[in-house]
Amino acid sequence: MCAAVVYTVDGVHVFTVNHAMSFFSPATHGEEVEMDGRVAHRKGKLTAAVVEVRRKAAGELVAIGRQWMTSTRARPKKNDESRSKL
Template sequence: MGVIATIIDILGAAAIGSSLGEVKAYVCFDISYFSAAKVGEEVEIEAKLLENRDKFSSVSVEVKRKDDGKLIALGKQWMSSVTRTEAHPSKL
């Protein structure tokens, strides 16, 4: 299940970053697992930006079996905006 969590983590952050063009820091990261993917099984992954409020953004990531469309895992992330000075004040 570590691979699925990593995929959800990376694609969720990429969806927010590509939609908003900002660096974000995690506030909440949650995954629900419904079944396991088998070795070599093809999956489809879809990340959707759900909401953007002030400094907070939410995204969902679905991992489904390609052959039957059944849900394997659903990840939800809330992220907060981080300015460059907050992220690395010594590098300004």
């Protein structure tokens, strides 16, 4: 079980709704790895992020992390107006 809340500079709380990690091979202490993170999907106030960790030398997959998050503020529309007037 994992839970996290982040308080951003502009006063928005971001809550973890679901967090999953898959480990494929161990990385040794001191071994260089590369991390690649991206937003995979957005739906309403939900955002999904994915992170891949790979060995720098061989490019071998070490782990994948997936996380769904939600915030206390609605995402702005494309014209940057807030959906909420609060």
